[in-house]
Amino acid sequence: MARKKTFIVVFSLVVALIAAITGTVYNATQQVPEFYTAALEFEPAEASETGEILEEQVFAFSNQVKKPRRWSLHLTDRQINGWLASDLKEKFPSLLPETIEEPRVAVRGKTLLVGCKYKGQSLNSILAVSLDCFLVEGQPNVVGIQLHNVTAGSLPIPIGKLVDEINTYAEKANLPLRWQQRDGDPVALITIPSEGSEIEGVIRIDALELKDGEILLSGQTLKTEAEKQKEAVLETQEEVVEAEPVLPVESS
Template identity: 80%
Template structure:
């Protein structure tokens, strides 16, 4: 009888502990990061207008980089979130998988925060990740993206599955990615193409900067050595115009 009572007590205590742990884990997954709550507040009346301004900026920027000249682009996280809220689903309905909804970003200091709603078979939560983005020294046009602090709500989650999904979608978009480690975190190395359709030269990124609420990108499109040599050859082969022949003065 004593053993039976002991077993019942142990069972009840174990059940209570399991329920408490399960409840704590569930509550932790339902936590909403403060930055995501703020980023979700987009005024519907101005979202489309702000999104259109962003598209105009990006379009103008894409024209800038086509010609040999310095160029720059400045975007705010509010502009990007307005576009994500008003235009992403309408203009690119197949871009995100079904279990990902309402992506938003925030730039806090030099850190980029990215969050979204995740509705999976075994988990409904807010996924968030903090990123550090930088130009890789000694590798022209290579951007490093360091991933850390990946969470579901307030609960840290293994990063392996996220890396696998990143590789999958990068492969579909034909974006080559290399992986390295930095301070114990995975770093995706993405090479920005230096040439492209209608680009008269090579793209060179000089600066990528994140500061509160803003993303700044600057660089220059420069003529290639082949283009410079071709221009020089064309100049040397072009015959110089003969000076005009002066007529003799008329007799008085």
Template identity: 75%
Template sequence: MARKKTFLVVFVVAAVLIAAVAGSVYNATQHVPDFYTEALYVEPTTAHETGEVLEEQVFAFSNQVKKPRTWSLRLTDRQINSWLAADLKEKFPELLPEHIEDPRIAVKGKTLLVGCKYNGQSLNSILAVSLDCFLVEGEPNVVGVQLHNVTAGALPIPIGQLLSEIDTYANKAEIPIRWQQRDGDPVALITIPSTGKEIEGEIRIDALEFKDGEILLSGETIKTKEELKEKVVEGANQDAPEPSPLLEPPSES
């Protein structure tokens, strides 16, 4: 009898502990990061207009980089969030997986924070990740994206599955990614193409900066060596004197 009572007590205690742990885990997954709460709200009356301004900036920028010149682009997280809220679903309805909703970003200091709602079969939570983005020294036009602090609510989650999904979507979009480690975190190395059909030269990224609320990108499109050689040859041909007409010998009388 005493053994049965002991067993029942142990069973009840274990059940209570499991319930408490499950409740704590669930509560942790329902936590909403402060940055996401702030970024989620977008003024409905101005969201579409702000998103259009962003599209105009990006369109003008895409034209700038096609010609040999210096160029720069400045975007704010407010502009990006307005576009995500007002235009993403309408213009790119199949871009996001069906279990992902309301992506938002925030730039805090030099760190990029990304969050979204995740509605899965076994988990409904706010997924968030903090990123450090930088130009890789010694590798032209290579951007490094360091991932750390991946969470579901307030609960840290394994990063392996996230990396697998990133690879899957990168392959679909034909974006080549290499992976390295930095300070124990995975780093995605993404090469930005330097040439293209409509680009009159080579793109060279000089700076990528993140500071409170802003993303800054600058660089230059320069003539290729082949184009410079062609220009020199064309100039030389234009400067060369025309040959003198041949004199006809005097006719004999």
């Protein structure tokens, strides 16, 4: 009888401990990061207005890079979130997986915070990840995205799971992706195309800068070697024409 009572007591304690841990874990997954709460605070009219501003800037930028010149793109996380709130679902309804809803971003110092609602079979939570974005030295137009912390609510998640999800999504989207390590963190390497059918030159990114609330991208579109040679030939021809002596006109 004493053994049976002891077993019941121990079993009850174990069940209580499991319940407490489960409850703690669940509560942790339901915590909402402060940056995500702030990023959701948008009136529909403001979201639409800031989304339109972002589209106008991106459209102007896409025209700038087509011609040989210097160019830059300056965006705020407020503009990005406005577009995500008002335009993403309407204009790109199949872009995100069914498990992902309401993605938002925030730039804190040099760190990019990305959050979203995740609705899976065994987990409903706010997923968040902190990233560093930078140009890879010695590799033209290669952007590195370093993954730091991944959380579901306030509960840490192994970064490897996020890497697997990113690889799956990149493969479906036909997005070339490479990985390397930096300070013990995985870094996704993405190569930005330097040429295109409508681009009259070669794109070179000079700077990618993040600071509180802002993202700045700058660079230039350079003339191709073929275009430089063509211009040199034309300049030579013009110089020859200018150097030719002008013969006097004989009067009859």
